[in-house]
Amino acid sequence: MALLGTAGNDAIAALANYSANVVRQKRARLGIPNPSGHGWTAEELRLLGTAPDAEVAALLGRFEPSVFAAHIDEVGTWYNRAPSCWRGTTTGTRPCSG
Secondary structure: OOOEOOEOHHHHHHHHOOOHHHHHHHHHHHOOOOOOOOOOOHHHHHHOOOOOHHHHHHHHOOOHHHHHHHHHHHHOOOOOOOOHHHOOOOOOOOOOOO
16 A cells, blocks of 8 residues: 555556555545545635535535535534534525524
């Protein structure tokens, strides 16, 4: 796994005969950035938790699982993917009050 951080997960997985998911998990656990990954800007990170993950994903042009994963990384847990005031709404667009 000395290759971690030198190429993207798929390339390293092919070279090391591991799945890309195993490489991604190992790299993330060691805190090594994915050089082929699309990083998150500070502006994008500020949007996490301001609306449901699906809505933030659509706004940013990202896949919802990617937004969910970034949300977990930023918050440190999967508790409350969005503020509790978003749950139970039919449109998912009701802002939090107070």
